[in-house]
Structure formats: structure tokens, C-alpha cells
Amino acid sequence: METIQEQLARLKRENNALQVMISNLKxxxxxxxxxxxxxxxxxxxxxxxxxxxxxxxxxxxIREMENQVQTS
Known part of the structure; x- marks a missing residue:
């Protein structure tokens, strides 16, 4: 089971890759x-x-998860 920090890191990586893909599509x-x-x-x-x-x-x-990490 992934920790919240691991989930957050994975989501950030996925979103960075998505941003690159969007730029390439444009x-x-x-x-x-x-x-x-x-x-x-x-x-x-x-x-x-x-x-x-x-x-x-x-x-x-990502923002919600970052807030969760900060409050825990």
C-alpha cells in the first residue's frame, strides 16, 4: 500500500508527463x-x-494531498 507521500510523488510525476504531452500535442x-x-x-x-x-x-x-501531508 502506497503512503500518501508516495501517492503524491507519483501523481506529480504523472502530471509533469501529462504537461509535456499537452505541449507536444499543441x-x-x-x-x-x-x-x-x-x-x-x-x-x-x-x-x-x-x-x-x-x-x-x-x-x-495534488493541492489536497499536500494539505493532507502538512496537517498530518
Missing amino acids: RSPLLQMPTTDPAIIQTKLDEIARQEKIYETNLVR
């Missing part, structure tokens, strides 16, 4: 090319939005 050549099908662009933008939502949710969880 720099996708498909989003830069004017000849790209609008449906493909929208799919990429939807994926970016989905990943950003997960990232933001994780940030809230």
Missing part, C-alpha cells in the same frame, strides 16, 4: 498545416482539451 504539425482537414484539427483540439482537464483535476488533487 505543437503538432497537423495543427499548423492549412491543408489539414478541419475534422482532424477539431479531433486534436478536443484531445488537448481533454488532457488539459485531466491535468487541472490532478493539480487540485
